[in-house]
Amino acid sequence: MATPSPQRRWQALCPNCGAPVEFASAASASAVCSFCRSTLLREGDALRKIGTSSELFEDYSPLQLGAAGRHAGAPFVVVGRLQMSYADGSWNEWHILFDAGADGAPRSGWLAEDNGSFVISFESPLNERAPDPAQLRPGGLQMLAGSAWQVASIVDATLAAAEGELPHPPRLQQRYPVVDLRNTQNEVATLEYADPARPTWSVGRPVALADLALTGLRAESGATLASRSMPCPNCGAALEPKLETTQSIVCGQCHSVVDIAKGAGADLSAYRQNNGGEPQIPLGTTGQLALSGGTPKPWQVVGYLERCDLPESSEDEQTFWREYLLFNRMEGFAFLVDTEDGWSVVRPITGAPAKSGGGTVQWQDKPFKQKWRYTAKVTYVLGEFYWRIAREERALVTDYEWRNGSRLELLSSEQVGNELTWSHGRAMEADEVRRAFALADDKMPTLRRDVASGMDQGRILRWFIIALVVMVVLFALLKACSSDSCQTYKDSYGETSAEYQQCKRSSRGSGVGYIGSSGGSYGGYSSGGGGHK
Numbered sequence: 001m002a003t004p005s006p007q008r009r010w011q012a013l014c015p016n017c018g019a020p021v022e023f024a025s026a027a028s029a030s031a032v033c034s035f036c037r038s039t040l041l042r043e044g045d046a047l048r049k050i051g052t053s054s055e056l057f058e059d060y061s062p063l064q065l066g067a068a069g070r071h072a073g074a075p076f077v078v079v080g081r082l083q084m085s086y087a088d089g090s091w092n093e094w095h096i097l098f099d100a101g102a103d104g105a106p107r108s109g110w111l112a113e114d115n116g117s118f119v120i121s122f123e124s125p126l127n128e129r130a131p132d133p134a135q136l137r138p139g140g141l142q143m144l145a146g147s148a149w150q151v152a153s154i155v156d157a158t159l160a161a162a163e164g165e166l167p168h169p170p171r172l173q174q175r176y177p178v179v180d181l182r183n184t185q186n187e188v189a190t191l192e193y194a195d196p197a198r199p200t201w202s203v204g205r206p207v208a209l210a211d212l213a214l215t216g217l218r219a220e221s222g223a224t225l226a227s228r229s230m231p232c233p234n235c236g237a238a239l240e241p242k243l244e245t246t247q248s249i250v251c252g253q254c255h256s257v258v259d260i261a262k263g264a265g266a267d268l269s270a271y272r273q274n275n276g277g278e279p280q281i282p283l284g285t286t287g288q289l290a291l292s293g294g295t296p297k298p299w300q301v302v303g304y305l306e307r308c309d310l311p312e313s314s315e316d317e318q319t320f321w322r323e324y325l326l327f328n329r330m331e332g333f334a335f336l337v338d339t340e341d342g343w344s345v346v347r348p349i350t351g352a353p354a355k356s357g358g359g360t361v362q363w364q365d366k367p368f369k370q371k372w373r374y375t376a377k378v379t380y381v382l383g384e385f386y387w388r389i390a391r392e393e394r395a396l397v398t399d400y401e402w403r404n405g406s407r408l409e410l411l412s413s414e415q416v417g418n419e420l421t422w423s424h425g426r427a428m429e430a431d432e433v434r435r436a437f438a439l440a441d442d443k444m445p446t447l448r449r450d451v452a453s454g455m456d457q458g459r460i461l462r463w464f465i466i467a468l469v470v471m472v473v474l475f476a477l478l479k480a481c482s483s484d485s486c487q488t489y490k491d492s493y494g495e496t497s498a499e500y501q502q503c504k505r506s507s508r509g510s511g512v513g514y515i516g517s518s519g520g521s522y523g524g525y526s527s528g529g530g531g532h533k
Contacts, residue, residue: 012047014038021047024079024097028108028165031080039162039170052172062209062217062244062329063094063111065164069212071120074098078111080164084178086157088388089247089261095166096120108167110202113245115348115421117332119188121204123167130191130199133177138420139413142181145201149181149189150352153419159194168200182422184362186351206350210330218244232256233268241384243302243327248389250382257381257389271391276380277497279304280439281324281336283383287437289326291334291345292426296436299326299334303383310375310394320497325385333386335423336433343433344410346425353411353422361400361411363424368400368411376414 011022019035031047032039038049067078080095091113098107109122124145131142133154140151157178162170171194179191192200229240237253239260247261251270258270281287281301288296303325311318321339328334334347353363359370378393393416400411408427413420433439486503 014049015047016049023165024077024106028079028167031165032163032170034163039172063092063214064216064218067214067216069096069214071098071207071212074107076109078164080166081162082159082166082170083161084157085160086155086178088155088390090160095164097165110204111207112204114188114204114206114350115333117348117350118207118209119204119350120207121188121190121202123200123202126199126201130193130201133179133191133193136179138415138418144181144189145203147183147185149183150420152180152182152188152352152421154179155418171195182350182352184351184354186349188350208331230260230268232258233270234258234272243384243386245386246384247387248381249384255382257391259388261388273380273391276306276382277322279322279324279382280338281433281437285437287433289334289336289345289436291347297328297331299328299331301325301336301383301437302327303385304381305378306380307376307378310377320379325383334425337425343428343430344425345428346410346412346423349422349424351422363411366402366409368402368409370398370400372399373397
């Protein structure tokens with residue numbers, strides 16, 4: 001594929017070190033010298049130094065300057081990058097330059113990270129007054145540019161470093177609000193308040209890297225990431241992230257959760273966690289899954305979370321569930337969720353559903369009815385994650401569902417602090433999970449927990465009667481031998497699992513070893529990393 005050839009290239013010498021600095025676009029206002037890191041402002045045919053950029057920390061993104069691709073039939077080249085940081089991590093915004101359009105002017109855009117995936121967005125003028133970010137709240141509605149938007153996140157961000165050619169002079173080390181908004185057309189918009197008098201407004205849509213026909217990416221070799229190896233701050237064991245986007249990793253030796261958001265060579269923070277269960281689908285396992293229909297694609301298990309709800313009263317039973325973080329290099333991330341209600345596979349969405357009232361929201365022309373609302377807590381993690389895992393992180397979760405015969409689709413919102421994320425997916429049967437990951441019978445729980453969405457009323461009644469008989473028999477057996485009442489959980493999840501320990505506590509207290517089910521997260525998202533983060 002031919003590299004885009006803008007109308008002309010312009011070159012000058014850096015006024016600080018004398019190195020050549022090249023501009024591919026006549027419209028670019030600034031650049032960062034690749035030799036001395038000077039931030040240069042273009043003034044006619046001269047360059048003026050206005051500051052110095054910090055060194056970019058190595059985050060092992062697959063993108064780099066000079067990479068080329070094609071979007072909506074138009075070729076582009078990556079010419080610059082902004083590296084943003086905020087309290088819970090960092091993200092990249094890549095400046096991309098398209099061929100000149102019909103008016104002869106090259107078009108400038110951004111390729112940015114969004115919940116482990118990517119969006120391409122374009123700046124446009126905002127012909128109205130931007131809202132005060134201090135007055136915005138996650139989940140609130142805002143009318144802007146003629147559309148209704150749902151506020152997804154409000155964070156205070158800092159432009160930590162920059163490189164290459166940029167459309168605006170970078171305001172380095174300046175802290176300012178960044179607001180992400182989403183709408184029902186699957187779009188994400190961003191307001192950046194670097195200049196409070198004139199916030200930058202951009203609107204984008206999700207893209208799959210596979211559809212961009214990218215060339216010139218960072219070399220795909222194990223040697224690239226091997227250099228990222230670093231010692232665990234608690235036990236000294238080697239930490240070797242496998243993914244470019246990893247910001248948290250769990251030490252395989254002591255199971256400490258280590259924050260590597262600032263890259264190799266930085267001071268690492270970590271916290272120890274109590275022992276949890278072992279994943280039934282081992283880390284590193286690859287399965288063939290069709291997330292929402294179509295051709296199955298390979299998805300690898302790279303992370304594992306155990307979560308629970310926080311009952312509103314001491315009389316409510318606590319529910320536990322498991323989430324597997326799945327990764328496909330060209331598709332991004334998804335979650336395989338194992339709850340008492342059944343299995344599901346979901347992934348974060350770029351847009352947001354429309355509220356219909358009465359606990360119902362509309363997404364993809366389907367009415368999703370609210371099922372559960374609860375607070376979820378992360379209790380144990382393994383593997384690596386594209387967000388920073390906080391100790392006992394809590395999220396306010398609302399689950400919705402849509403049924404059509406045997407098909408059950410799921411929608412979930414999760415709010416952590418000032419960030420709100422939506423996820424969408426479908427229910428799966430245990431046998432489909434088993435086939436997808438080629439698991440033996442002893443690698444799956446003895447409790448199938450299949451969703452009964454396809455059962456007719458007669459089957460449900462029969463199963464209900466059978467369940468009643470079984471419960472009566474079990475109750476009699478439990479009286480005689482309460483120590484064996486939790487064997488199923490022990491066999492399925494292990495002696496240290498939350499389910500088994502909860503069952504033992506319940507058995508000692510009441511002689512009944514049942515763990516109630518109040519849903520469990522369909523969304524599977526437990527980070528504060530919404531928006532372009």
